[in-house]
Amino acid sequence: MKESKITLFIFLAPTLFFVLVFIAYPIVYSAYLSLSEFNYASDPSPRFIGFKGYIDTILHDSMFHTALINQFKFAIPYFIITFLGSLILAILINELKHGASLFQVIFYLPMIIPLSLVGITFAWLLFPDVGIFNHILRRLGVENWNIDWYGDPKTALNSLVVARSWKMIGFTLIILLSGLQGLPKDIREAAKVDGANFFQEIWHIVLPNLKPYLYISGIWILINAMKTFELIAVVTQGGPGMATLTLYYYSWKLAFERLDMGRASQVAYITAGLIILLSWGLNRLFKTEIASRA
Amino acid sequence: MKKHARISIFMRKHRIWILIIMTVIATFYFFPILWMFITSIRPTEDIYKFPPTIIPGALTLDNYIYVITKMRGFGRYFLNSVVVTSSTVLIVVVSSAMGGYAFGMRRFKGQNLLFMAIISVLTIPYIMYLIPIYIMEDKLGLRNTWWGLILPYVALNLPWGLLIMRGAFSTIPLDIRDAAVIDGCGEFQMWFKVLLPIVKPAIAATTIITFVFAWQEYLFASTLMTRNEWQTLPVGVVWIRDELQTLVYGRIGAMVILSIIPVFILFVVFRRFFIEGLREGMIK
Numbered sequence: 001m002k003e004s005k006i007t008l009f010i011f012l013a014p015t016l017f018f019v020l021v022f023i024a025y026p027i028v029y030s031a032y033l034s035l036s037e038f039n040y041a042s043d044p045s046p047r048f049i050g051f052k053g054y055i056d057t058i059l060h061d062s063m064f065h066t067a068l069i070n071q072f073k074f075a076i077p078y079f080i081i082t083f084l085g086s087l088i089l090a091i092l093i094n095e096l097k098h099g100a101s102l103f104q105v106i107f108y109l110p111m112i113i114p115l116s117l118v119g120i121t122f123a124w125l126l127f128p129d130v131g132i133f134n135h136i137l138r139r140l141g142v143e144n145w146n147i148d149w150y151g152d153p154k155t156a157l158n159s160l161v162v163a164r165s166w167k168m169i170g171f172t173l174i175i176l177l178s179g180l181q182g183l184p185k186d187i188r189e190a191a192k193v194d195g196a197n198f199f200q201e202i203w204h205i206v207l208p209n210l211k212p213y214l215y216i217s218g219i220w221i222l223i224n225a226m227k228t229f230e231l232i233a234v235v236t237q238g239g240p241g242m243a244t245l246t247l248y249y250y251s252w253k254l255a256f257e258r259l260d261m262g263r264a265s266q267v268a269y270i271t272a273g274l275i276i277l278l279s280w281g282l283n284r285l286f287k288t289e290i291a292s293r294a
Numbered sequence: 295m296k297k298h299a300r301i302s303i304f305m306r307k308h309r310i311w312i313l314i315i316m317t318v319i320a321t322f323y324f325f326p327i328l329w330m331f332i333t334s335i336r337p338t339e340d341i342y343k344f345p346p347t348i349i350p351g352a353l354t355l356d357n358y359i360y361v362i363t364k365m366r367g368f369g370r371y372f373l374n375s376v377v378v379t380s381s382t383v384l385i386v387v388v389s390s391a392m393g394g395y396a397f398g399m400r401r402f403k404g405q406n407l408l409f410m411a412i413i414s415v416l417t418i419p420y421i422m423y424l425i426p427i428y429i430m431e432d433k434l435g436l437r438n439t440w441w442g443l444i445l446p447y448v449a450l451n452l453p454w455g456l457l458i459m460r461g462a463f464s465t466i467p468l469d470i471r472d473a474a475v476i477d478g479c480g481e482f483q484m485w486f487k488v489l490l491p492i493v494k495p496a497i498a499a500t501t502i503i504t505f506v507f508a509w510q511e512y513l514f515a516s517t518l519m520t521r522n523e524w525q526t527l528p529v530g531v532v533w534i535r536d537e538l539q540t541l542v543y544g545r546i547g548a549m550v551i552l553s554i555i556p557v558f559i560l561f562v563v564f565r566r567f568f569i570e571g572l573r574e575g576m577i578k
Binding site: 004007008010011012013014015018019021022023025026027029030033040089092093095096097098099103105106107108109110111112113114115116117118119120121122124125129130131132135138166171174175178198213216220223226227229230233234248251252255256261264265268269271272275279 | 308309312313315316319320323324326327329330333341342343344345346348385388389390392393395396400402412415416417418419420421422423424425426427428429430445446448449450452456481482485506509510511512513516517527528529531532535543546547550553554557558561565569572573576577
């Protein structure tokens with residue numbers, strides 16, 4: 001068949017249009033902004049200052065430091081809960097002969113609920129006084145247990161973690177379940193015949209073979225852990241105080257409340273850099289483990 | 295023989311335990327949605343009774359009737375969500391079906407590099423696009439219009455669509471294409487009449503995934519749309535909550551449930567395609 005360049009271009013045209021105008025141009029422009037000083041309200045155009053802005057942000061911006069620390073305080077428990085949660089659920093669901101698809105629907109359901117409405121829902125569940133969660137805790141334990149989960153700086157960030165994990169677990173469950181279902185049946189049968197109990201079988205046979213899928217899940221959770229915006233905007237607005245101010249939310253605040261587009265872009269680029277760095281770290285971690293086993 | 299019998303008894307026993315454990319976990323997991331629903335069908339006095347009661351005493355549809363008939367803002371948000379989401383889906387499906395064909399069945403220079411570059415969009419913090427897009431839309435007067443949301447939504451969802459469509463097109467044997475061309479079809483006719491019917495499942499997957507993602511988008515909507523009449527549901531419901539301040543969780547619950555219903559129906563009908571499409575996209 002004669003392949004003409006013109007038809008090829010026409011087939012690619014819509015993709016190229018959207019990618020160039022709304023993806024490629026913004027990335028280049030925000031890179032330029034991150035090297036500039038630009039207050040959108042008062043400056044007519046960005047003024048190039050090189051890496052001065054980055055140095056200033058990293059060394060002297062105390063709010064940036066707080067946001068960076070909070071980001072990790074959020075990301076670490078979020079990663080652990082989502083990773084282990086979806087792994088345990090996937091292993092259990094995979095054992096079931098009946099009802100597996102019903103369970104899957106229940107765990108997949110949060111994926112379709114807008115994160116902002118997840119925030120509203122959890123804020124209501126964890127409400128002080130009339131909130132049902134505090135009520136159940138009171139019934140189970142201490143009489144006057146009444147925690148303002150999202151209002152107390154000690155619990156606010158972790159309460160956001162729970163809501164975020166609740167929504168995310170379905171995604172990684174899909175990955176891990178398809179990994180488990182792809183495992184050859186006979187290697188597990190062999191382990192059973194050798195007399196391995198359930199936990200030994202999981203630890204020695206299933207997990208090592210699941211490694212590529214664990215890695216993919218890890219990457220997705222990581223990317224998500226750094227992109228935290230909606231829940232914070234809806235439930236805590238970075239508060240109480242600065243207890244839930246994360247990098248993403250701080251960048252948004254800089255850009256659209258202070259209209260400081262330069263610094264906002266710096267924080268955004270630093271966040272992207274962290275994602276790349278951590279993904280690389282995760283890659284190395286999985287690679288060395290595979291190597292040491294071999 | 296004996297050994298096998300023992301194994302199967304052990305397996306049967308632990309299956310029952312797993313079933314019980316899973317039922318408990320699933321109940322807890324489902325509880326937040328269930329609780330929002332229960333809240334939405336109770337009268338206000340019941341909701342704020344202290345101590346709270348789990349089993350509702352009285353049931354009412356008042357909250358739903360109020361939200362649908364009295365809250366005009368909510369109706370407008372709903373309309374905006376429907377328009378923005380369905381336009382986004384339509385454009386993404388057409389663009390990715392075209393691009394998917396080019397990436398999956400044609401060969402050209404820099405093909406893989408370009409494709410990888412487009413896919414890497416998914417990992418980048420969206421705020422890096424948002425700042426320049428905000429400035430651009432502000433200058434072009436696109437903020438507070440439907441197009442102002444549709445265009446960036448298409449760009450952000452296109453990579454998923456391309457990933458799914460390229461996968462589907464690349465499994466089609468080239469013979470089918472060549473046969474159609476020998477029959478006298480032009481390339482577009484062939485694409486439309488012969489190839490598109492073959493990739494129907496991929497079209498379904500792209501549709502449902504784009505719908506779900508566009509329906510729940512918050513970051514762009516909350517930043518680019520500042521006027522009430524252009525806002526979509528995920529942000530609009532939050533605005534209403536902020537306006538009402540306290541003690542109307544019955545109505546908020548009703549709004550949350552109503553906001554989820556369209557996407558829930560699609561999820562139930564096209565669940566298989568949704569899961570398949572996500573699996574395809576995430577594992578690649």
